[in-house]
Amino acid sequence: MRSIVLTKGVPDFSEGAVSFDEDGHLERGKTPTVMNPNDHFALRAALQTRVRHGGHVSGMSMGPPSYSTVLEEAMEDIYSDDSYLLSDRELAASDTWATAITLSAAIEKYQEEVADVDLVFAGFKTADGETGHTGPQTAWCLEWPIVTHVIALDIDPDERVLRAKRLVEGDVDEIETVEAPLPCFVVTDPEFEPTYRKAAHRLEHKRLRAATEERVEDFDDHLTTWDHEDLRLDSEYIGLDGSPTIVSSVDPIPKAPSEREATMVDPGDSDGMEQVLEELQPFAGGD
Amino acid sequence: MEVKPMSETRADGGSDDYEHYEAVVVGCGPGGAAAAARLAEHGIETLVLERGVEAGSKNVSGGLIYAEDSAPYTIDDLFPDFREEAAERPVTDYHIHNIDGRQVTTYDLTDLHEHDTDWCDAVLRRTMDSWLEQRVHEKTSETGGGVLTGVRVNGLLRENGEIVGVTCDELDPIRADYIVAADGVNSELARAADLMDWDEPDEWFQGVKAVVDMDADVINDRFSIEEGEGVAHLFSGDLFEDVRGGGFLYTNEDTLSIGTVFHLDSLVAEEAEPHELLDALLTHPLLAQWFDGEYNELEYSAKLVPDSKKVAHREPYADNLVLVGDAGGQMQAQGPIIKGMNHAVTAGALAADAYALTRGNADPEAAGRRYTTMLEQSGTMGKLRPRRYELTSTVGEHDLVTRAVEGVLNSPVGSVAIGNPIAKRLLPKAYNSPFLVGMLPDTSMAYTTLPSLIGEKHGRTVHWENEIEPPTLEERIGDLTYNTDVGNPHIRLQDESFEASGAAVYACPVSAEDFGGGCYRAETVTTNGSEEKLVSLDTQPCVECGTCAIVADTEWTHPRGEKGVEFKQG
Numbered sequence: 001m002r003s004i005v006l007t008k009g010v011p012d013f014s015e016g017a018v019s020f021d022e023d024g025h026l027e028r029g030k031t032p033t034v035m036n037p038n039d040h041f042a043l044r045a046a047l048q049t050r051v052r053h054g055g056h057v058s059g060m061s062m063g064p065p066s067y068s069t070v071l072e073e074a075m076e077d078i079y080s081d082d083s084y085l086l087s088d089r090e091l092a093a094s095d096t097w098a099t100a101i102t103l104s105a106a107i108e109k110y111q112e113e114v115a116d117v118d119l120v121f122a123g124f125k126t127a128d129g130e131t132g133h134t135g136p137q138t139a140w141c142l143e144w145p146i147v148t149h150v151i152a153l154d155i156d157p158d159e160r161v162l163r164a165k166r167l168v169e170g171d172v173d174e175i176e177t178v179e180a181p182l183p184c185f186v187v188t189d190p191e192f193e194p195t196y197r198k199a200a201h202r203l204e205h206k207r208l209r210a211a212t213e214e215r216v217e218d219f220d221d222h223l224t225t226w227d228h229e230d231l232r233l234d235s236e237y238i239g240l241d242g243s244p245t246i247v248s249s250v251d252p253i254p255k256a257p258s259e260r261e262a263t264m265v266d267p268g269d270s271d272g273m274e275q276v277l278e279e280l281q282p283f284a285g286g287d
Numbered sequence: 288m289e290v291k292p293m294s295e296t297r298a299d300g301g302s303d304d305y306e307h308y309e310a311v312v313v314g315c316g317p318g319g320a321a322a323a324a325r326l327a328e329h330g331i332e333t334l335v336l337e338r339g340v341e342a343g344s345k346n347v348s349g350g351l352i353y354a355e356d357s358a359p360y361t362i363d364d365l366f367p368d369f370r371e372e373a374a375e376r377p378v379t380d381y382h383i384h385n386i387d388g389r390q391v392t393t394y395d396l397t398d399l400h401e402h403d404t405d406w407c408d409a410v411l412r413r414t415m416d417s418w419l420e421q422r423v424h425e426k427t428s429e430t431g432g433g434v435l436t437g438v439r440v441n442g443l444l445r446e447n448g449e450i451v452g453v454t455c456d457e458l459d460p461i462r463a464d465y466i467v468a469a470d471g472v473n474s475e476l477a478r479a480a481d482l483m484d485w486d487e488p489d490e491w492f493q494g495v496k497a498v499v500d501m502d503a504d505v506i507n508d509r510f511s512i513e514e515g516e517g518v519a520h521l522f523s524g525d526l527f528e529d530v531r532g533g534g535f536l537y538t539n540e541d542t543l544s545i546g547t548v549f550h551l552d553s554l555v556a557e558e559a560e561p562h563e564l565l566d567a568l569l570t571h572p573l574l575a576q577w578f579d580g581e582y583n584e585l586e587y588s589a590k591l592v593p594d595s596k597k598v599a600h601r602e603p604y605a606d607n608l609v610l611v612g613d614a615g616g617q618m619q620a621q622g623p624i625i626k627g628m629n630h631a632v633t634a635g636a637l638a639a640d641a642y643a644l645t646r647g648n649a650d651p652e653a654a655g656r657r658y659t660t661m662l663e664q665s666g667t668m669g670k671l672r673p674r675r676y677e678l679t680s681t682v683g684e685h686d687l688v689t690r691a692v693e694g695v696l697n698s699p700v701g702s703v704a705i706g707n708p709i710a711k712r713l714l715p716k717a718y719n720s721p722f723l724v725g726m727l728p729d730t731s732m733a734y735t736t737l738p739s740l741i742g743e744k745h746g747r748t749v750h751w752e753n754e755i756e757p758p759t760l761e762e763r764i765g766d767l768t769y770n771t772d773v774g775n776p777h778i779r780l781q782d783e784s785f786e787a788s789g790a791a792v793y794a795c796p797v798s799a800e801d802f803g804g805g806c807y808r809a810e811t812v813t814t815n816g817s818e819e820k821l822v823s824l825d826t827q828p829c830v831e832c833g834t835c836a837i838v839a840d841t842e843w844t845h846p847r848g849e850k851g852v853e854f855k856q857g
């Protein structure tokens with residue numbers, strides 16, 4: 001089984017890490033890049049497939065050279081064998097469409113030059129774009145079947161079929177089981193949970209982890225960078241020029257005004273507690 | 288959530304066979320590690336399943352690991368770098384202190400300690416077992432197996448009543464041609480195979496221990512030793528009131544292991560609080576010389592210890608399953624010297640050899656029978672169940688005789704006898720006789736009366752003041768690391784009446800009367816005007832010692848893999 005897992009870097013939006021200027025615009029330079037949180041689920045699905053069925057996993061990302069850290073993180077996390085970074089100035093400012101064209105071109109180049117691919121894994125939505133378009137558009141470019149919102153999966157390598165449980169319309173209450181032929185594009189849902197209930201799988205997991213420790217040390221030896229010329233992409237179709245999406249404006253959402261006053265009352269203080277009860281009385285229903 | 292793996296689904300909807308390993312070893316303590324290493328050396332595909340996050344994270348010992356001259360296998364036979372890489376200090380000095388209040392008589396026990404001893408090192412179990420785990424994983428990986436941590440075996444897989452494998456919380460059932468239960472004291476597998484019951488408190492000891500921080504230089508200074516040297520001190524006498532047992536102090540590289548080991552039935556009978564007994568030792572004036580007013584406890588821990596004299600299983604097998612180490616009750620208390628780890632190692636290696644010798648034999652019990660013979664012929668069973676103990680135990684345990692002897696000792700004549708100058712010369716000799724020590728009856732005469740008399744008659748008075756304050760039980764629990772399995776308690780009370788389960792309120796090392804933050808609590812409830820004393824249980828602070836499996840009416844299991852307490856020292 002050979003898989004490619006797509007991942008990208010996003011600004012770290014967590015408290016304390018993210019930085020905005022006075023107008024509320026994101027300060028990219030001051031905000032560290034982290035792996036897109038939803039990609040972790042795609043990574044785990046790729047690892048589960050690798051552990052259960054063997055084979056090879058390549059990490060792939062499109063973005064500035066600094067995104068190699070995200071690929072390195074993928075290698076540490078899920079023991080990917082090698083990494084591909086699609087990076088040059090012409091690719092900058094791509095929207096989801098231009099990104100999908102670039103990614104599908106890279107996957108095709110990989111198939112021509114490296115090996116046939118059985119599965120491509122991608123996370124659901126990126127934290128900076130929030131569109132959820134890139135995966136489906138890439139699958140469309142490749143003319144591959146796509147299964148989205150996957151929460152569990154297994155593969156029959158002989159029959160070359162994938163079977164997955166997926167959330168219907170992203171609704172947690174409704175789960176359907178679908179089958180799709182390989183090669184297939186899989187978009188994992190944040191509900192995805194890998195399972196390893198075979199001792200052999202856990203031993204393989206352990207073996208991969210040990211083997212990766214050395215590989216990560218020489219991360220750069222396992223990194224291939226492709227620019228738009230390597231991918232034979234005309235600069236009209238990629239980057240800013242190839243991006244039909246126009247973001248007209250981004251409005252910061254103002255913080256909701258809050259006026260609250262808090263008084264601390266020790267539950268042991270009976271006068272204080274009485275006052276609390278009195279204050280609450282008007283809100284109590286019934287009589 | 289899981290999709291039924293396609294590879295396992297046949298056209299008829301049924302499932303393919305379970306996974307199979309030639310040998311499955313449950314537990315990666317010294318017994319399991321030895322068994323697995325030796326099985327791998329025989330080229331046998333071996334899977335080791337250990338419930339802790341890492342081997343050692345669940346384990347506690349005193350701990351001095353002995354390499355006996357007479358043993359067919361010692362740990363360094365199987366793991367050559369063991370002493371350099373996994374052990375703390377060797378024991379170069381060995382003493383026992385007989386205590387009567389401030390009166391202390393100290394005997395050099397080096398002769399007893401060195402009897403049949405090639406070497407003996409102090410160990411901390413987290414360091415030791417995790418090191419063993421690595422070596423075992425390397426060895427077993429070569430024959431197609433390996434070590435998996437975080438997996439708790441919860442039962443036996445049977446076919447037509449016969450044991451054919453194991454079931455686990457985290458994995459699908461696994462078949463095996465040979466199963467080594469090295470899952471320690473309170474072995475769930477030994478119980479599932481009907482080889483052990485957990486009924487009688489007098490078959491067990493309870494060990495409680497504190498690991499205390501101390502710089503290596505300070506240790507060398509305070510114990511007057513050099514680098515590469517270490518000491519062992521044992522304590523008996525009246526500092527534990529009438530509870531039968533004793534205390535120990537061993538030096539590690541840069542910590543001390545200080546603890547107590549008591550007969551469980553005695554703890555229950557005296558309604559003693561284990562943490563208070565430990566504190567009685569820690570705060571005794573004799574220990575002041577080593578603390579110098581400073582005390583920094585790194586970890587509080589506890590575990591049951593089987594008494595091989597009573598529970599070492601004479602035929603530790605059922606079908607293709609064998610018991611190794613504590614699981615089979617192979618824990619020898621040779622007077623004050625405790626030998627469990629070394630016997631677990633020997634037994635583990637013998638169990639592996641027994642399988643290798645009978646491999647291919649269609650009779651599933653062939654290996655078990657061979658193992659039993661090897662335990663006998665190697666002299667191991669003889670150490671675990673000394674014949675002389677069997678002969679004297681009826682005397683030792685006979686109440687009347689005991690009382691008569693105690694009466695004599697306490698009489699002016701008796702204590703004079705012990706106090707006379709000849710006794711002064713003979714007593715250290717007697718203590719150093721493995722023969723006599725092996726005969727010591729399990730009565731308070733051996734543990735309290737005699738040592739305190741010796742202390743009183745021959746002792747020098749200790750004038751030091753010990754001003755250290757050990758942490759409270761609440762602080763001790765607070766310092767432990769837990770991965771709580773929320774909503775899934777591993778112990779359930781079957782009978783909450785005080786008569787059935789009240790003993791646990793005292794005997795549980797993390798519970799105490801009038802302490803609300805422990806596992807067991809007693810409360811008086813009034814129902815329909817009548818008062819009733821009931822016991823309640825919260826397993827969150829549990830250190831998985833096994834005590835309440837014996838002294839209370841519980842449905843007792845270990846927590847799932849990786850859950851529960853995690854010892855950093857052990």
Ligand SMILES: Cc1cc2nc3c(=O)[nH]c(=O)nc-3n(C[C@H](O)[C@H](O)[C@H](O)COP(=O)(O)OP(=O)(O)OC[C@H]3O[C@@H](n4cnc5c(N)ncnc54)[C@H](O)[C@@H]3O)c2cc1C
Nearest residue numbers: 314316317318338348349351440470471494612613627628
């Ligand atoms: C306070 C104290 C002092 C002691 N002092 C000494 C001493 O000085 N010298 C000495 O030799 N001995 C001493 N002992 C005894 C010694 O610790 C034991 O005899 C020894 O650890 C037994 O080894 P074992 O391999 O049989 O079991 P253990 O070391 O208990 O190992 C059992 C392993 O099995 C795992 N396990 C248990 N159940 C399961 C399950 N269901 N599924 C998967 N894994 C499981 C456990 O996590 C553990 O790793 C002392 C014990 C105590 C408590």
Ligand code: SF4
Nearest residue numbers: 795829830832833835
């Ligand atoms: S609850 Fe039971 S097993 Fe847990 S620490 Fe207390 S006595 Fe030991």
